[in-house]
Every structure is written in C-alpha cells, then in structure tokens.
Amino acid sequence: MLRYILKRLLFAIPTLFAVSIIAFIIIQLPPGDYLTTLMADWASQGGAVEAGTVAAMRERYGLDQPLYFQYYKWIWGILTAGDFGISFELGKPVTELIWNRLGFSLLLSLLTLCFVWAIAIPIGILSAVRQYSISDYTATFLAFFFLAVPDFLMALSAMYVMSAWFGQSVGGLFSPDYVDAGWSFGKLVDFARHVWLPVVVIGLGSLAALVRIMRANLLDELSKPYVTTARAKGMSELELLIRYPVRLALNPLISTLGWILPAVISGEIIVSVVMSLPTTGPLLLRALLTQDMYLAGSLILLISVLTIIGTLISDILLALTDPRIRFQ
Amino acid sequence: MTDITSLPPETGPSFNLPGKDIAVAGQWRLFWLKFKKHRIALASLVVIVFMYLVAVFADFIAPVDPNATNARFTYAPPQGLSLLLDGSFRPHVNQLKMTLNTESMRREFVADPTKPVSVGFFVKAPQPYHLLGLIPMETKLFGLTNPQVGDSLYIFGADRLGRDIFSRVVHGAQISLSIGLVGVFMSLILGVTIGGVSGFFGGWADLAIQRFIELLRSIPTIPLWMGLAAAIPVGWPPLRTYFVITLIVSLIGWTSLAREVRGKFLSLRNEDFVIAARLDGMSEIGIIFNHLVPSFMSHIIATLTLAIPSMILAETALSFLGIGLQPPIISWGVLLQEAQNIRAVAQAPWLLFTPAAAIIISVLSLNFLGDGLRDAADPYESVS
Numbered sequence: 173m174l175r176y177i178l179k180r181l182l183f184a185i186p187t188l189f190a191v192s193i194i195a196f197i198i199i200q201l202p203p204g205d206y207l208t209t210l211m212a213d214w215a216s217q218g219g220a221v222e223a224g225t226v227a228a229m230r231e232r233y234g235l236d237q238p239l240y241f242q243y244y245k246w247i248w249g250i251l252t253a254g255d256f257g258i259s260f261e262l263g264k265p266v267t268e269l270i271w272n273r274l275g276f277s278l279l280l281s282l283l284t285l286c287f288v289w290a291i292a293i294p295i296g297i298l299s300a301v302r303q304y305s306i307s308d309y310t311a312t313f314l315a316f317f318f319l320a321v322p323d324f325l326m327a328l329s330a331m332y333v334m335s336a337w338f339g340q341s342v343g344g345l346f347s348p349d350y351v352d353a354g355w356s357f358g359k360l361v362d363f364a365r366h367v368w369l370p371v372v373v374i375g376l377g378s379l380a381a382l383v384r385i386m387r388a389n390l391l392d393e394l395s396k397p398y399v400t401t402a403r404a405k406g407m408s409e410l411e412l413l414i415r416y417p418v419r420l421a422l423n424p425l426i427s428t429l430g431w432i433l434p435a436v437i438s439g440e441i442i443v444s445v446v447m448s449l450p451t452t453g454p455l456l457l458r459a460l461l462t463q464d465m466y467l468a469g470s471l472i473l474l475i476s477v478l479t480i481i482g483t484l485i486s487d488i489l490l491a492l493t494d495p496r497i498r499f500q
Numbered sequence: 501m502t503d504i505t506s507l508p509p510e511t512g513p514s515f516n517l518p519g520k521d522i523a524v525a526g527q528w529r530l531f532w533l534k535f536k537k538h539r540i541a542l543a544s545l546v547v548i549v550f551m552y553l554v555a556v557f558a559d560f561i562a563p564v565d566p567n568a569t570n571a572r573f574t575y576a577p578p579q580g581l582s583l584l585l586d587g588s589f590r591p592h593v594n595q596l597k598m599t600l601n602t603e604s605m606r607r608e609f610v611a612d613p614t615k616p617v618s619v620g621f622f623v624k625a626p627q628p629y630h631l632l633g634l635i636p637m638e639t640k641l642f643g644l645t646n647p648q649v650g651d652s653l654y655i656f657g658a659d660r661l662g663r664d665i666f667s668r669v670v671h672g673a674q675i676s677l678s679i680g681l682v683g684v685f686m687s688l689i690l691g692v693t694i695g696g697v698s699g700f701f702g703g704w705a706d707l708a709i710q711r712f713i714e715l716l717r718s719i720p721t722i723p724l725w726m727g728l729a730a731a732i733p734v735g736w737p738p739l740r741t742y743f744v745i746t747l748i749v750s751l752i753g754w755t756s757l758a759r760e761v762r763g764k765f766l767s768l769r770n771e772d773f774v775i776a777a778r779l780d781g782m783s784e785i786g787i788i789f790n791h792l793v794p795s796f797m798s799h800i801i802a803t804l805t806l807a808i809p810s811m812i813l814a815e816t817a818l819s820f821l822g823i824g825l826q827p828p829i830i831s832w833g834v835l836l837q838e839a840q841n842i843r844a845v846a847q848a849p850w851l852l853f854t855p856a857a858a859i860i861i862s863v864l865s866l867n868f869l870g871d872g873l874r875d876a877a878d879p880y881e882s883v884s
Binding site: 186187190191194195198201202316317319320321322323324325328329331332335336430431434435437438439441442445446456457460461463468469471472475476479480483 | 717718727731823840
C-alpha cells in the first residue's frame with residue numbers, strides 16, 4: 173500500500189510541474205509585462221514613478237531576463253518563501269488576498285461533493301432497483317435536463333425564483349451583520365442558511381452524471397448469480413441489496429471523484445461570480461479583467477494544484493477500498 | 501463542466517429483422533436500424549435539424565433587425581401572438597400602452613385589447629436584406645402587415661435598448677450553434693491525429709500523449725478557459741475573436757475523442773482484416789484511412805455529437821462572464837450578459853429565460869442525439 177501511495181506521489185510531481193508552466197504561460201499571455209500596465213496606471217493617476225522603484229521591481233521579478241529565468245524566479249519564490257508576487261491592482265501581496273477565499277472555495281467544493289454523493293447514491297439505487305418505473309424515468313429525465321442547464325443559468329434562475337417568489341435576497345455567504353463578525357454559533361447558522369443554495373446549484377450538474385453511473389453499476393451487479401444465491405438463501409431484499417451489490421457498485425463511483433472534483437470546482441467558480449460569494453471565482457474574474465496577472469496566475473495555479481491533490485486522494489481512497497488496484 | 505456532458509452508456513434496444521436481411525445489412529444500415537429504435541434520439545434529431553435551419557435562415561425568420569433599437573419600448577414585455585380575432589383567422593398582437601408607475605418611477609406596459617395590430621406571414625421586410633449575405637430578399641417570414649407609429653412586435657419581449665429578443669435569439673443561434681460545429685471540427689482533426697498516433701504507434705509516444713491528456717483533464721476547465729480567453733486583446737476583429745474562442749473551447753473536447761480513437765486503434769490493429777491488408781503490402785497510412793477509420797467512423801460521429809453541447813455551454817459561460825465574445829457579436833452567451841444582474845432579471849425575466857430556453861433545448865437535444873448515436877454505433881453488439 174505504501175509503495176502504491178509513494179508511486180502515485182511521484183507521478184504527481186511532473187503533473188504539478190506542468191500545471192505551474194501552464195499558469196506561468198497564462199501570466200505571460202497578455203501583451204506587455206506587468207510593469208508596463210502598472211506604469212500606465214500610475215501615470216494615469218498623475219503619480220510620478222521613481223526610476224529606482226521600477227528598476228528594483230524589474231530586478232525582483234527578473235523581467236529583463238529570459239522567460240525560463242523568470243519562471244524559475246517565480247516558482248522558486250513560491251516554493252521557498254510562499255511569495256506569489258504582488259497584486260498590482262490592489263497593491264497587496266497575493267498571499268494576503270487569496271488564502272481566505274481559497275478556504276471558502278475548498279469548503280464550498282467539499283460541501284457540494286458531500287451533498288452530491290449523499291443524494292446521488294440513494295437515487296441511483298432507487299432507479300436501478302425499480303428499473304423502467306416512473307421514478308426511474310423521472311430521474312433519467314432530470315439527469316439529462318440538469319446536464320443541459322449551465323451552472324450560471326441555474327444560479328440566476330435560483331436567485332430569480334428566491335427573490336420573486338419568496339421575497340428573499342440571495343447572494344454572499346453571510347448576512348451583512350455577520351460578515352466581519354468572528355465565528356460563533358449564530359454565524360454558523362447564518363452560514364448554513366446561505367450556503368445551501370450555491371451547494372445545490374453547483375451540485376445538480378454533477379448529480380445527474382453520478383446518478384446515472386450508480387444506476388448502471390448497480391444494474392450490472394443485480395443480474396449476477398451471487399444475488400440470486402443470496403435471495404435463494406432467504407436473505408431479506410433490503411439487507412441483500414445493501415450488503416453486496418451496492419457495496420460493489422460504489423467502487424467505480426469513487427473513481428469518478430477524479431473528474432467530479434474539477435467539474436465541481438469549475439462550477440463553484442462561475443456560480444460564485446453570479447451569486448457574489450467570497451470565494452476565488454469573483455477574485456479570479458476581476459483579476460483577469462484588469463489584467464492583474466500575478467493574482468490570476470496564482471489563483472489558477474492553486475486551484476489546479478488543489479484539484480490534483482484531490483484527485484490523488486481519490487486514487488488513494490480507491491486503492492484502499494479496492495485491493496485489485498493496489499496489487500496490480 | 502469537465503466532460504460532464506456525457507453520460508455513461510445504456511444498454512440500447514435490440515431490433516428484429518429477418519435473419520437474412522440482418523446478415524447482409526451494411527454497417528450504416530445497421531446503424532440506422534438501431535438508431536431508429538431510440539425514439540427520443542430520433543425526435544432530438546428533428547429538433548436539431550430545425551434549430552440549424554433557423555440559424556441558417558435567421559435573416560428571413562427574424563422579423564426585425566436584431567440591432568435595431570427603439571427607445572419607446574425599453575424592457576417591453578412579450579406580446580402574446582393570437583391567431584384568431586372575432587372568430588376569424590387574423591393573427592395579431594395587442595398594442596402596448598405605456599404608463600409611468602409614479603411609485604417605482606418605472607415605465608410599465610399594458611396590452612390594449614381594443615387595439616389589435618395585424619400580423620401577417622411573408623410580409624415585406626422593413627429594409628431589403630441579403631440572406632446569408634448572398635441572396636437579396638425583401639420578404640420576412642412574419643411581421644407587421646401595416647406598421648404604424650406606436651405599433652410593435654415583441655413576441656419574446658425587448659431588452660434595455662428596445663431590441664427584439666426573438667430576433668436576437670434567432671440571430672444568436674448562428675454564432676452559438678456554429679461554434680459547436682467549428683469547435684468539433686477542430687477537435688476532430690486534433691483528436692484523430694493525436695489519438696491515432698498514440699494508438700497506432702504505441703510505446704513512448706503513447707505514454708507521453710496519454711500523460712498529457714490526463715494533465716489537461718485534471719485541470720478545472722473554467723479557470724483555464726478564463727485565463728486563456730482573458731488574454732484575447734479587446735481590439736481584435738470579431739471574426740478573429742470568434743475563432744480563438746472556438747479554439748479555446750475545443751482545447752478540452754479533443755481529449756475524449758483522442759482517447760476513443762486510441763482505444764479503437766489498440767483493439768483493431770491486430771484484427772484479421774488489418775493483418776490481411778498488411779500482408780497484402782498496403783502502407784500503414786493506407787491501412788489507417790482505408791480500413792481503420794471507416795470501421796470506427798460511427799463511434800467518432802457519436803463522440804463528436806456529444807462534444808458539441810459542451811462547447812456550446814463553454815462559449816455561453818465565457819461570453820456571459822464578459823471574457824468570451826463581445827457585443828456587437830450576437831450569441832446566446834452575449835445575450836445573457838444583459839441578464840447578469842438580478843435586478844435586471846427581476847424587472848424583465850424574459851432577458852434570462854428566452855436565451856436560456858434556446859440553450860437548454862439545443863443542448864438537451866444534442867445530448868439525446870449523441871446518446872442515441874452512441875448506442876447505435878455498436879450495431880453488432882446486440883445482434884450477436
């Protein structure tokens with residue numbers, strides 16, 4: 173088992189390296205470098221720029237050096253000192269801006285994953301056990317329908333319905349009273365009252381796919397001889413279902429975590445923009461629109477790294493539950 | 501949205517044909533026979549063909565110029581089109597009467613049933629136009645027969661500049677639906693080439709390509725697309741932006757196709773008919789294009805169909821965020837930019853729901869169609 177985990181960890185290193193290169197390319201894509209943008213900005217505000225400052229910043233980010241050297245400086249700063257550079261638009265180090273938001277993103281994604289799994293498994297089981305029943309057809313139709321609705325459209329519609337029919341304003345993760353307050357029981361309740369809507373909205377798209385996978389897996393298992401044997405032995409239908417076929421059908425579901433996670437994170441970003449949640453989404457969009465490239469690049473890098481770590485964890489989980497994989 | 505638009509395959513319905521017919525039926529005939537059994541997919545095919553026709557004949561179908569503004573009718577609500585008037589067939593809409601709500605200081609529109617405005621089919625266009633930019637035309641599918649000042653025809657409402665939402669959605673279909681097709685074409689080229697190399701040659705090329713695909717698929721798509729799309733300079737001409745956006749959204753689509761092609765190559769390259777062709781002295785390229793590609797063509801078509809909706813959704817998402825296509829280009833995503841803030845939506849819900857319905861119907865039908873095609877792509881499976 174340890175061997176397997178070590179092997180997976182080693183495999184992750186080139187992936188992480190490649191992701192950092194992609195993030196760096198995105199930083200480099202807009203024409204001009206950050207300092208040109210910054211100069212233009214300062215000049216437009218009538219501020220004079222000291223030549224010494226510029227030279228110091230050029231030196232710090234290695235802007236006069238070849239690209240591979242700039243990459244080296246950037247990644248070395250991140251790895252050794254946790255220095256992601258400076259957000260030029262907000263005039264603060266990137267690290268000050270991102271951790272809080274990244275935390276909320278992670279929390280929201282995890283809650284969504286829990287929600288999706290908790291809902292998808294029972295519905296999938298129901299669909300499979302009652303194949304071709306009305307509930308099965310309804311689940312299948314809803315699955316296709318929610319796949320066709322883009323996340324942001326779902327978010328907008330949900331907000332419209334909440335405000336037009338229930339007279340509730342939605343958006344954000346806290347009421348204004350609690351935004352700056354420290355964590356308390358009241359804040360937690362307030363958080364729960366806000367967070368369920370984005371969780372449902374983000375989850376619905378992935379839910380559909382998971383229900384279908386669970387249904388297909390379980391249908392495969394249900395027709396196997398061991399189920400008939402157990403039934404012949406007089407086992408109760410429910411006990412039989414939970415004990416054998418469901419457990420086997422769950423295994424492939426764990427492996428879907430590898431692509432559900434990127435999907436949930438993508439959904440989280442776009443839904444957060446629409447619902448103005450204090451997560452990475454709105455920050456990333458604003459950074460991209462104002463060409464605040466250090467901030468944008470760092471966010472893309474960290475989001476991708478988190479996803480890769482998540483996938484790694486799901487691989488390890490899969491190996492834990494399924495011996496066939498670790499003894500391959 | 502990472503590859504989530506495809507659902508796991510389902511066991512398709514089998515079909516009954518006299519044994520003799522089935523034995524001699526060609527690949528495409530088997531494909532069609534099995535596809536026909538999938539009712540929803542068949543219905544979806546009709547819907548899709550209809551939507552693409554609407555896109556092609558958008559100039560003819562849209563009653564007014566999608567960019568024509570009208571300050572008198574900002575945020576005008578949808579006018580219900582009724583076909584009968586006083587018991588006889590006279591299609592009409594009711595004239596909109598504007599009142600000022602003194603409380604909210606907003607203009608409100610009320611339909612006035614005493615003033616029907618007659619609507620006709622094949623009416624003279626407000627201005628002559630060129631269908632598809634080629635054929636000069638002076639007729640529209642429908643429109644006001646005798647437009648007077650104060651008359652309007654907004655069957656799906658108007659936006660904040662008084663532009664007709666229906667005409668805009670019909671024109672938006674041109675961009676939104678074609679992005680799917682162009683993107684899929686790019687994916688096809690990339691996917692077949694790279695997947696083919698990977699599957700046919702194997703070895704380290706295969707290993708490198710598979711690792712690269714895994715890498716691309718492990719990155720959440722939205723941030724990646726956002727980063728790439730945001731780098732497109734604002735000053736670029738619309739056509740170039742369009743192609744770059746298409747390229748960006750097809751960046752992910754090709755990976756699933758490449759995997760499919762590779763899998764097929766791996767399973768087919770040692771089949772008897774390939775070995776026979778090789779022993780006959782056929783070149784490797786010849787084998788690929790004369791024997792291998794035709795044998796998994798139906799799979800490619802199914803995978804491609806399933807890739808179109810994810811590209812439509814990607815374009816819509818990017819344009820909605822304001823980093824994809826920009827006005828004056830009209831696409832469904834650009835139309836949804838108008839619905840970005842919830843206050844606008846609360847005042848004029850048709851800004852959100854009309855383009856949304858267009859997106860959902862097309863994506864839903866394409867998914868059903870792709871599902872049916874995928875089931876049909878393996879005609880031999882359920883026969884044996």
